[in-house]
Amino acid sequence: MPKLKTRKAAAKRFKRSGSGKLIRRKAFKNHLLQKKGADRKRRLSQFAVVNERDAENVELMLPYL
Template identity: 45%
Template sequence: MPKMKTHKGAAGRFQVGKKGRLKRRRAGHNHILEKKSRKRKRRLNTETIIHAHDEKKLKRLLGVR
């Protein structure tokens, strides 16, 4: 049986946390950042955790058990 290869696209986008949960960056943080009003601050610079129903597929892509 050949070894499982890591999906490099997924490896660049997701990281495994200390407790085994997957973390991702929030969307919409690359360009057109100055048009939003100052009153509505969006916390796009924080990382968030992947939902449980997507976690099984992503762990297989990353080669995590």
């Protein structure tokens, strides 16, 4: 069998947690930050678990993760 290619855009956005779940960064923390409160920005800095319905597609994009 030939080797499968990793989608590099997905490899930069997702990684595995210690328990094996896929984790991602949260959206809305790139720009226009002065109008957002400190609590909101702190919450957006945390990682989130990828939804189980989306995780199937992410795993196809990252065959060796």
